[in-house]
Amino acid sequence: MELGWGPEEERFRAEVRAFLERHAPPEARAASRDEVTDTIPEWARRWQATLFDHGWMIPGYPPELGGRNATPTQTLVYLEELAAAGIPRSLHFPGYAIVAPSLLEYGDTAQRALAPAAIRGDDVWCIGMSEPEAGSDLAALRTRAVRDGSSFLVNGQKVWTSYAAAADRCFCYVRTDPEAPKHRGISVLIIDMASPGIEVRPLRQLTGSAEFAEVFFTDVRVPAANLVGRLNDGWRITQGSLAHERAGLWVEGVARLEHTVAELLDLAHRRGLTGDPITRRRLADLHQRAASLRALGYRGFATFMSRQAAPEHSYMKLATSELAKEAFECALDLLGPDAVLVGDGRPDRRFVHGLFVSFAGTIGGGTSEIQRNVIAQRVLALPRGR
Amino acid sequence: MNFTLSAEQELLVTTLRDLLARECPPALLRAHWEDRQAQEPLWRHLRSFVELADGPAVDAALAAGELGYAAAPGPLTASLLAGPFLAATGRSDETVTLAAARPDGAWVPHDDPERIQVLDADLVALVIAPAADGTLRAVPPGAAAPDETVDGTRRQFHLTVGPDAEVVGHLDPDRLTAALRRAVVLLAAELCGTTRRICDLTLAHVRTRVQFDVPIGSFQAVQHACVDMSLELERAWSAACWAAMAVDADDPDAARATHVAKAAAGQAARRAVRTGIQLHGGIGYTWEHDLHLFLRRALAAEPLGGNTGWHLDRLGDLLFAAR
Numbered sequence: 001m002e003l004g005w006g007p008e009e010e011r012f013r014a015e016v017r018a019f020l021e022r023h024a025p026p027e028a029r030a031a032s033r034d035e036v037t038d039t040i041p042e043w044a045r046r047w048q049a050t051l052f053d054h055g056w057m058i059p060g061y062p063p064e065l066g067g068r069n070a071t072p073t074q075t076l077v078y079l080e081e082l083a084a085a086g087i088p089r090s091l092h093f094p095g096y097a098i099v100a101p102s103l104l105e106y107g108d109t110a111q112r113a114l115a116p117a118a119i120r121g122d123d124v125w126c127i128g129m130s131e132p133e134a135g136s137d138l139a140a141l142r143t144r145a146v147r148d149g150s151s152f153l154v155n156g157q158k159v160w161t162s163y164a165a166a167a168d169r170c171f172c173y174v175r176t177d178p179e180a181p182k183h184r185g186i187s188v189l190i191i192d193m194a195s196p197g198i199e200v201r202p203l204r205q206l207t208g209s210a211e212f213a214e215v216f217f218t219d220v221r222v223p224a225a226n227l228v229g230r231l232n233d234g235w236r237i238t239q240g241s242l243a244h245e246r247a248g249l250w251v252e253g254v255a256r257l258e259h260t261v262a263e264l265l266d267l268a269h270r271r272g273l274t275g276d277p278i279t280r281r282r283l284a285d286l287h288q289r290a291a292s293l294r295a296l297g298y299r300g301f302a303t304f305m306s307r308q309a310a311p312e313h314s315y316m317k318l319a320t321s322e323l324a325k326e327a328f329e330c331a332l333d334l335l336g337p338d339a340v341l342v343g344d345g346r347p348d349r350r351f352v353h354g355l356f357v358s359f360a361g362t363i364g365g366g367t368s369e370i371q372r373n374v375i376a377q378r379v380l381a382l383p384r385g386r
Numbered sequence: 387m388n389f390t391l392s393a394e395q396e397l398l399v400t401t402l403r404d405l406l407a408r409e410c411p412p413a414l415l416r417a418h419w420e421d422r423q424a425q426e427p428l429w430r431h432l433r434s435f436v437e438l439a440d441g442p443a444v445d446a447a448l449a450a451g452e453l454g455y456a457a458a459p460g461p462l463t464a465s466l467l468a469g470p471f472l473a474a475t476g477r478s479d480e481t482v483t484l485a486a487a488r489p490d491g492a493w494v495p496h497d498d499p500e501r502i503q504v505l506d507a508d509l510v511a512l513v514i515a516p517a518a519d520g521t522l523r524a525v526p527p528g529a530a531a532p533d534e535t536v537d538g539t540r541r542q543f544h545l546t547v548g549p550d551a552e553v554v555g556h557l558d559p560d561r562l563t564a565a566l567r568r569a570v571v572l573l574a575a576e577l578c579g580t581t582r583r584i585c586d587l588t589l590a591h592v593r594t595r596v597q598f599d600v601p602i603g604s605f606q607a608v609q610h611a612c613v614d615m616s617l618e619l620e621r622a623w624s625a626a627c628w629a630a631m632a633v634d635a636d637d638p639d640a641a642r643a644t645h646v647a648k649a650a651a652g653q654a655a656r657r658a659v660r661t662g663i664q665l666h667g668g669i670g671y672t673w674e675h676d677l678h679l680f681l682r683r684a685l686a687a688e689p690l691g692g693n694t695g696w697h698l699d700r701l702g703d704l705l706f707a708a709r
Binding site for chain 1 (some may be wrong): 387388389390391394395444468542589592593601605606608609610612613614616620621622623624625627628630631632634635637641643645646647649650652673695698699701702703705706
């Protein structure tokens with residue numbers, strides 16, 4: 001156990017920094033950490049392509065997939081540097097973070113060939129998962145795909161679909177066997193978003209903006225060759241994709257949290273609360289919890305390196321998202337009556353907005369309650385409930 | 387931050403864990419409560435580990451975690467805490483304890499002659515009391531008066547450092563601060579070990595205790611309480627390891643890491659005590675069940691080296707001074 005990494009990792013860090021210094025566009029540094037947009041600006045497309053072309057998009061992948069065969073430790077160093085600089089790799093995560101790894105693991109030759117464009121961001125992907133009746137109980141999804149000659153006919157509705165309006169393709173979970181037990185009748189189809197019968201409706205959420213969409217499928221014809229993996233074997237791919245989503249996210253999640261806590265210190269100074277013992281202790285406590293979570297993330301990384309699995313990381317999403325809500329609540333307390341003022345010329349309105357966004361953190365990608373169920377059973381080996 | 391254990395560290399942990407599982411069962415803790423000599427056979431097994439007192443904080447923290455897990459009685463923890471102080475005296479006493487805590491419980495450089503939280507003074511050869519300028523004085527162990535605590539596995543003493551106490555060595559002020567910080571980190575690590583024991587006892591109980599025809603660990607309310615308890619423990623242990631690494635590296639962040647580690651350890655301990663006793667139900671409330679041995683050790687250890695609130699306030703001082 002030691003504080004620093006070796007000289008080789010530090011050389012790698014210098015390389016990452018030099019690249020970011022030279023190539024990262026000013027818009028990337030200015031991009032708000034809490035902002036999600038459904039349109040992808042031109043600078044973000046160029047930036048993602050630049051990262052890919054220089055082997056810095058997913059460093060652990062080989063050059064043809066936008067990487068440089070980096071080791072896991074080098075990848076961690078890379079993620080640290082991006083997070084510290086607050087620079088996003090991409091403004092649309094589904095393609096590079098979830099779809100591409102799933103295509104590479106489960107796709108046939110033609111489907112695997114879609115991965116480079118997904119990673120480079122040339123193709124924008126959305127993921128059709130949640131439905132009105134399938135939230136935490138994802139396996140209850142009802143969108144039907146029926147075989148019809150050399151294609152499937154798809155009917156149904158997805159909801160909370162990020163980037164649906166901008167997407168070229170949808171990685172879509174559909175029910176192909178309504179008779180089978182619910183986990184066994186699901187398949188994955190690649191659906192061209194330009195297909196006739198698809199309607200995308202923006203979904204205005206509690207923040208007031210529309211970053212997600214509802215997607216309606218009416219007799220959408222999908223070539224049978226677009227089936228990913230085996231028929232009725234799609235549940236396995238959900239498990240895979242969520243694992244991809246979780247594995248690399250802790251560094252960014254912790255950095256985001258630390259950033260919020262640092263903003264609270266700033267806020268306390270501006271509000272003249274630096275002498276208030278309750279404020280001081282509360283901010284110290286938030287800082288302490290964020291800092292110990294960073295340490296937990298690194299400890300999980302060491303476990304991953306020796307055992308190829310890290311139970312420690314199961315806690316990270318749960319803990320950082322819950323703590324983020326507390327941090328924004330604290331901001332509201334520091335702001336007093338100004339906390340809820342959101343007119344123009346009120347820059348501190350970002351804190352109440354941040355609180356709204358933080359609500360999504362403990363719901364999306366597996367609610368905190370589902371996370372606790374999973375940890376209880378898989379990490380703590382407690383018996384499954386009935 | 388590289389948490390990978392070296393082969394030697396892995397061996398240290400497994401050796402000590404196996405030894406304590408064998409030689410330090412709850413029956414020994416109960417015997418020791420009645421008779422301070424009961425730990426002597428255990429000490430014969432543990433005495434070779436005092437060499438860790440003079441080594442890296444990481445190794446001593448790993449050992450402290452195991453000692454906490456077993457709630458081990460005897461002079462080893464005290465001697466690990468006092469390692470850098472003993473080394474500065476040039477003396478070769480095998481066992482030593484620190485009289486560093488101010489009457490308000492702060493383990494900081496100070497000149498108050500009154501000292502509290504002196505661990506196991508009746509089991510050691512030497513008691514070292516540091517002054518603010520780094521002067522180290524020896525206090526005769528017999529001059530320490532016991533303070534009865536809730537914990538039967540370890541005894542705390544208080545004493546007064548007399549004006550004629552023998553000067554036995556000196557630490558530079560920087561090194562004094564670093565040595566006290568190291569002691570606090572080891573206390574955090576040890577507390578995490580005891581917390582892990584409470585968590586393990588609780589998880590084992592809910593896996594096997596059947597009510598309504600099912601193990602109670604299958605109920606979601608119980609599962610979620612266990613997850614929240616384990617999360618607090620895992621982040622606290624991670625912070626303790628980080629702080630030990632920072633102390634070894636003499637890192638500028640060592641003070642911050644130490645405050646984080648001790649506060650996190652205190653919170654995790656309190657959470658485990660609260661959750662552990664609740665999930666054990668009636669059986670955990672009996673004298674016969676071993677749970678109380680560990681929750682008493684945890685409650686008594688939480689204020690050692692400064693309690694959670696004190697460390698949060700010092701952390702706040704650092705954070706607000708940094709701007």
